Amino acid sequence: MTARRTSSQSLQSIAGASVFALGLLLLFVNLDGVAAQVSTMVCTPAEAPGMLAAIGLAGLHALQAYTFNHDGFLSSLMRILVSFWPVILILLGAVLLQNVFRGLSAARGTNAGSSAAGER
Helix, strand or coil: CHHHHHHHHHHHHHHHHHHHHHHHHHHHHHHHHHHHHHHHHHCCCCCCCCHHHHHHHHHHHHHHHHHHCHHHHHHHHHHHHHHCCHHHHHHHHHHHHHHHHHHHHHHHHHHHHHHHHHHC
């Protein structure tokens, strides 16, 4: 029974780590593409000091679109949210890895308790 549980936890930890890593990879690829698009739209490199002003103006443009064109704003918002779908993979991987980290912390607590008892 213990071997089955260990095997199940091992598969769960491998699946969790894989999903987590895939989610991070896809998220960074998407963010790299978004940064390139912003850089091209603003016509300045991403490190330029005027980037903060450009982001502020983009925020004002978004507020204007929300005020006067709800459909266009909601469509743009949906595209932004869809571009961050890898975050769901990251959360799923973290949930799968949650039991692994609990097991590690419980094992540390047990080992610390047994070594402290052995020293006395």
